[in-house]
Amino acid sequence: MDIRSNADTTAGGGSIAGSEAPTTATPTGRDGGGRGEGGNKPKLQLPASCEPPQPGQPPAKQLVWIVFGGTGHMGRSLVKSILSHSDLVTTVGRVFETTPAQIATLNSDSCLGTLCDVRDYASVSKVMEKTLDRFGRIDCIANCSGYGVIGACEDQDEYEVRNQFETNFMGTLHILQASLPYFRQQNGGRYLIFSSTSGALGVPGLGPYCATKYAVEGLIEAMLYEVDSFGIKATLVEPGLVRRDEPAEITNSLPTWGHFLIKPASEAYSHATSPALHAKRMVQWLGDKQPTSAVKCAELVWQLGHCSYPPLRLLLGSYAIESIRDRLRSVTEELEDWKHLNFPVAPSEGEDGGKGGEGGEDGDGQAGEGEGGNIVVEGTSPDGGEN
Numbered sequence: 009m010d011i012r013s014n015a016d017t018t019a020g021g022g023s024i025a026g027s028e029a030p031t032t033a034t035p036t037g038r039d040g041g042g043r044g045e046g047g048n049k050p051k052l053q054l055p056a057s058c059e060p061p062q063p064g065q066p067p068a069k070q071l072v073w074i075v076f077g078g079t080g081h082m083g084r085s086l087v088k089s090i091l092s093h094s095d096l097v098t099t100v101g102r103v104f105e106t107t108p109a110q111i112a113t114l115n116s117d118s119c120l121g122t123l124c125d126v127r128d129y130a131s132v133s134k135v136m137e138k139t140l141d142r143f144g145r146i147d148c149i150a151n152c153s154g155y156g157v158i159g160a161c162e163d164q165d166e167y168e169v170r171n172q173f174e175t176n177f178m179g180t181l182h183i184l185q186a187s188l189p190y191f192r193q194q195n196g197g198r199y200l201i202f203s204s205t206s207g208a209l210g211v212p213g214l215g216p217y218c219a220t221k222y223a224v225e226g227l228i229e230a231m232l233y234e235v236d237s238f239g240i241k242a243t244l245v246e247p248g249l250v251r252r253d254e255p256a257e258i259t260n261s262l263p264t265w266g267h268f269l270i271k272p273a274s275e276a277y278s279h280a281t282s283p284a285l286h287a288k289r290m291v292q293w294l295g296d297k298q299p300t301s302a303v304k305c306a307e308l309v310w311q312l313g314h315c316s317y318p319p320l321r322l323l324l325g326s327y328a329i330e331s332i333r334d335r336l337r338s339v340t341e342e343l344e345d346w347k348h349l350n351f352p353v354a355p356s357e358g359e360d361g362g363k364g365g366e367g368g369e370d371g372d373g374q375a376g377e378g379e380g381g382n383i384v385v386e387g388t389s390p391d392g393g394e395n
Contacts (some may be wrong), residue, residue, distance in 0.1 A: 052304055059316035067314045072143045073097040074135060076126060078155030078268060079106050080201060082247070084304035086150060091118055092131060093310060098125045098139040102153070103131075125178030126153050130185045146190060148313040151183055156217035158291065159271030159381045160284035162214035168271070169216045175228070176220035184231060192238045200312055201228055205323075207246060212285030229320065240384040243318045244337030247305055339357070 050273050054060040063065045064199040078099030090097045101111045106123060110143045114121035120142045139146055155175040157168045180201060191197030206214055207221030228242050261375040270288055277284040303326045312318050323329050 015244060022259050026133045030064060052316055054308060054311045056244055058318060060311040066195070069147075069314075071095045071147040071313055072139065072145050074100065074139055074146060074149045076100045076124065076132075076135075076149070076151045076179075077102070077202075078121075079111070080152055080154075082302055082305065083150075083152035085302040086152060086309055087119070089303075089306040089310045090313075094118070095310075095313075096143050098133055098135065098142070100153075102264050126151075126182055127174040129182045130184065132179075132182045136186050136190065140190075145193040145194070146187065148198045148200065149183060149187055150309065150313075151180055152202045153179055154204075154267060156201065156214060156220075156268045158213050158217075158268055158310045160213065160277040160282075161215035161283075163271055163274050163277065164216055168269075168294060172216050172220050173223070176217070177223045180224050181227065184227075188235065188240070192235070196239040197273055198240070198313060198318070199228070200309055201244055201246045203228075203321075205246055205248045205328045205331055207244070210333055211287055212266065213285060232320070238354065241318050242320075243312055244321045245305075245309060245312075246321055246323045246328055246332070248323070248325035248331065 051063045053063065073086050073095060075090070075097060077084050078087045078097075079101035080083065083099070087097055088091065096118050099111075099122075101115055103121050103123045108123065111123055114296040122138055124134055124135050136146065152173065155172055157172060159166055159168075162294045184199070187197070201224065203224055204217075204221045206212075206218040207225045209218065211218055225244055228244055231244055232240075250282045268291075273282070273285060273288075308322070308370065309323065312322060323332060
């Protein structure tokens with residue numbers, strides 16, 4: 009089955025299933041699209057309703073970004089997009105996979121390279137301080153850092169589960185808590201937090217990872233209510249099946265599927281058709297042929313930083329759209345199937361005619377078990393008083 013889809017398009021007429029960088033024009037892309045007018049493919053563009061920067065025109069303001077996870081799968085593409093649009097950026101690498109000498113090679117007039125462990129609040133705070141010392145302000149923070157273990161819930165030990173929460177949830181919380189005082193004082197700021205389709209789905213083989221993303225989604229949504237009056241905005245970016253498709257002029261040592269550890273299955277979950285091996289089968293099946301382009305996703309995320317009215321969630325890729333839409337449809341159908349247990353049923357005719365009948369009361373004054381009775385709500389007696 010080819011999971012690439014025509015749904016993988018945007019209002020601008022392009023598709024994030026293609027593989028070329030924004031500055032490259034080719035006769036045809038991996039998504040089969042042809043040239044637009046003037047020999048260039050249509051430029052991917054966020055909907056006009058959010059007032060994104062206009063194609064061919066410089067943004068109204070040069071922004072200063074911090075990109076956590078800037079040396080990873082998605083983060084590196086975002087940093088390149090930011091620099092290609094003449095914004096300023098601090099790119100943050102992970103302390104246990106990038107050396108100070110390696111990160112220093114990224115330094116330039118418009119880019120500051122530094123290292124950080126998002127699990128450590130003090131480490132995150134230093135990134136803020138270095139950025140303010142170098143560029144004088146911070147406008148937009150993107151968190152692309154993340155870590156996951158592929159394996160059955162039962163097979164993942166406490167260390168692996170805690171490490172996922174420390175990185176994905178606590179790392180996001182540390183970034184918010186270290187930067188919110190500055191954004192409040194500045195009366196403005198923006199967060200672009202990379203979540204996942206796993207923040208809306210329960211994916212077999214990714215249970216604890218899904219739990220961390222659910223937690224991040226709840227955190228960001230709650231925070232937005234708290235900080236709206238300070239002019240602070242945030243978007244949860246939910247990409248689905250994103251491949252690494254940067255130009256190959258440099259050696260790429262990153263694993264194809266980013267920072268995921270595939271844990272060997274225990275005997276109970278090791279047979280080939282086990283649902284717990286679903287995520288592992290996806291990795292082996294797709295390889296490096298994920299249908300959604302990291303380069304094009306990065307371009308849209310850059311536009312998010314400059315648009316006037318960012319959405320709460322931005323889904324990227326047809327897999328994200330279709331899977332989350334199906335999930336929401338399933339939830340809605342289940343609510344409709346069971347809602348009768350929680351709302352009073354309309355009284356039937358003759359309900360007051362006697363005791364013990366359908367919808368009436370039995371001899372002890374209790375609601376009968378007929379179709380007309382209502383459920384007793386916890387904490388109250390049948391006559392409406394407190395228990």
